Amino acid sequence: MMKANARAVFSPEGPFQLTTIERRELQPHDVLIEIKYAGICHSDIHTARGEWGPVNYPLVPGHEIAGIVTQVGSEVTKFAVGDRVGVGCMVDSCGKCVNCHKGEEQYCLSGNTGTYGAIDRYGQYTQGGYSTHIVVTEDFVVRIPDGLELDVAAPLLCAGITTYSPLRHWGAAPGKRIAVVGLGGLGHMAVKLAHAMGAEVTVLSQTWKKKEDGLRLGADHYYATNDPETFTKLAGSFDLIVNTVSAKIDISAYLSLLALDGTLVNVGAPAEPMLINVFPLILHRRSFAGSTIGGIRETQEMLDFCAEHRIAPEIEVISAKQIDEAWERILASDVRYRFVIDISTMEIE
Numbered sequence: 001m002m003k004a005n006a007r008a009v010f011s012p013e014g015p016f017q018l019t020t021i022e023r024r025e026l027q028p029h030d031v032l033i034e035i036k037y038a039g040i041c042h043s044d045i046h047t048a049r050g051e052w053g054p055v056n057y058p059l060v061p062g063h064e065i066a067g068i069v070t071q072v073g074s075e076v077t078k079f080a081v082g083d084r085v086g087v088g089c090m091v092d093s094c095g096k097c098v099n100c101h102k103g104e105e106q107y108c109l110s111g112n113t114g115t116y117g118a119i120d121r122y123g124q125y126t127q128g129g130y131s132t133h134i135v136v137t138e139d140f141v142v143r144i145p146d147g148l149e150l151d152v153a154a155p156l157l158c159a160g161i162t163t164y165s166p167l168r169h170w171g172a173a174p175g176k177r178i179a180v181v182g183l184g185g186l187g188h189m190a191v192k193l194a195h196a197m198g199a200e201v202t203v204l205s206q207t208w209k210k211k212e213d214g215l216r217l218g219a220d221h222y223y224a225t226n227d228p229e230t231f232t233k234l235a236g237s238f239d240l241i242v243n244t245v246s247a248k249i250d251i252s253a254y255l256s257l258l259a260l261d262g263t264l265v266n267v268g269a270p271a272e273p274m275l276i277n278v279f280p281l282i283l284h285r286r287s288f289a290g291s292t293i294g295g296i297r298e299t300q301e302m303l304d305f306c307a308e309h310r311i312a313p314e315i316e317v318i319s320a321k322q323i324d325e326a327w328e329r330i331l332a333s334d335v336r337y338r339f340v341i342d343i344s345t346m347e348i349e
Contacts, residue, residue, distance in 0.1 A: 001025060002032075005346045006131035007320050008058040012050045015324045018346075021060060021127050023135045028075035030135050033085060037317075038129035039064030039155035040339040042185065042246050043269065045327055047117055051271040055117065062129030063089040063115040066144060066154040067343075076138050084144040086303070088157035089293050091115050091126060091140050103297040105140075130323065132346050142300045147307030155185065155313040155338040156306055158293065163190035163242065164302040165294035166265045167197060170240045174198035179234075179241045180219075181254065183210045186244035186267060188337040189313055191217045194242075196309045202238070204230070204254075213336065217314075231256065236284070244268050255280035255288065263287040313338045319345035 001022040008019045026032060044061035046052050065087040069079050079085060093100050093108035100108050113120050116128030128134075144153045163186055172178055176199040180190040183205045194201045195218030202221040203214035214222040223230045234257050241254055246268040255264055255276075263286070281288060294302065306312065314337045318326050326339040 002133065004131045004133040006060045006127065007323055007346065008060045008127075008130070009048045010058045012048070012055070014048070014327075016130075018320075019058060019060075021131060023133055024122060024124060026071060026073045026135060027137070028073045029137050029139070030073040031069050031076060031079050031085070031138050031141055032071035033065070033067040033087065033134050033136065033141070034070045035065055035067040035129055035132055035134060035343045037066045037151045037154040038062040038341045038343060039158065039315075040323070040326055040330065040341065041158050042330060043158075044128075045330065046246070046269070046271060052269075056125055059117060060127035060130050061116055062131070062341075063087070064154045064157045064159070064340075065115070065129035065134065066150040066157070067134075070133075073138075078138045079141060079143070084146075084150060086142045086144050086153055086157045087115060087129070087134060087136050087140065088142070088161060088299055089115055091136050092120060095139075103295045105295045106293045130320070130341060132343055140296060142296060142303060145304055145307035147310070148303065148312065151317055151340050151342075152312035152315055153303070154340050155189075155315065156303060157299070159185045159189045159313060159338060160193075160306060161294040161299045161302050162186055162267050162292070163244070164193050164305070165298055166242055166267060166289075166291040167194055167199075167240075168298070169291065170263055170265065172197040172199045172240065176200065176240065177238045177259070178202070179204050179238045179257065181225075181241060181243040181249070182245040182268065183214055183217075183337075184244065184333065185313070185335070185338045188213070188217055190242050190244060191219050192311050193305075195219070196305070196311055202234075204241075236260075238262055240265065242267060246270050248272050248274055251275075251288065252277035252280050255286055258284065258286045260284050261286070263289055265289045265291050267291050315340045317342050321345065
C-alpha cells in the first residue's frame with residue numbers, strides 16, 4: 001500500500017480535515033496518477049452530507065480528476081509515465097454485461113464502481129480526488145488532449161460529460177432548439193457545448209442576473225423563470241430541454257415548453273422526489289428522460305471535442321484549505337462556475 005495525503009470529511013457536518021489514505025499497490029493493468037487538480041461537484045456535497053444515502057466515513061470526495069501518470073503496471077498498454085490523464089465519476093465496472101460491451105459502463109447492470117464512496121473489486125472503499133494520488137485501472141482513465149490545460153480539464157470529467165452525453169444522444173445540431181435550465185457548473189457547460197454543436201440555445205434561469213453571462217457563453221436567448229410570462233411565451237418552443245438543476249422544480253411547467261415529440265432530460269439530481277402531471281406528456285407525445293455521465297469512449301470523445309472547439313469551463317482555482325468555504329459558496333450559488341482545487345496545496349497547513 002502507498003500513502004496519499006487527502007482532505008476528508010468525518011461526518012455529515014464536516015469540516016474537512018487533512019488526513020492520510022492508502023492506495024493499493026499497482027495491479028498489472030493499473031496506473032498511478034499524481035493528481036494536479038480536482039474539480040468540486042455539487043454531488044460531492046450531496047454524497048458527503050448523506051443526502052443520497054448512508055455514507056461510510058471518513059470520505060474523500062472528488063470525481064473530476066486531472067493529473068500525470070507516474071507509474072504503470074506491468075501489462076498497461078494505453079498509458080505511459082508522463083501522460084496527462086483524467087479520471088471521472090467511475091473507476092470500474094463488470095465489463096461483461098450488455099451495457100459495458102456497448103461502451104456504456106455508466107449503466108453497468110451490476111453497477112459501476114464510483115470513484116469515491118464505493119467498494120471496489122478488491123474489497124476496498126474507494127476514495128476520491130481531493131487527494132495527492134490515485135490508482136485506477138487503465139480502462140477507466142482518459143487522455144487529456146494537449147489543447148486543454150489540466151485545471152480546466154478537471155471539471156470536464158463530470159460537468160462536461162454529464163451535459164455532452166445527452167446533447168449527443170438527443171441530437172443537438174443545427175436546426176435544433178435547445179433550452180438549458182440553470183446556469184451553474186453543469187448549465188454553463190451545456191450552453192457552451194450545445195452552441196458548439198450548432199443548436200439554437202436558450203437559457204432558462206431563475207432570475208435575470210446571469211443574462212450577460214448566458215449570452216457571452218453562447219446562448220442565443222435568455223429568460224427568467226421567476227417571470228410567469230416566460231412559460232406562456234415559450235410554450236411549445238423546444239425540441240430538447242436539459243435540466244441541470246439539483247433542486248426540486250415544477251417539471252410539469254417545463255414539459256409544457258416542449259414542442260411535439262420534444263424531450264426534457266434531467267441531469268441534475270435533487271435529493272427529494274418531483275411530481276409530474278402526465279397531461280403535458282401525453283397531449284404532445286413528449287418525453288421525460290434522465291441521463292447520467294457518459295461511458296469511457298464518449299468521455300474521451302468529449303475531451304477531444306472540447307480541445308478541438310476550444311471549450312473550457314469557467315473556473316476558480318482554490319487551495320485545499322478553502323474547500324469548506326467553497327462548498328458553502330456553491331450552496332449559496334456564489335460561484336462562476338466551477339471550483340477547482342490545486343492539489344499542490346494539499347500538504348500545506
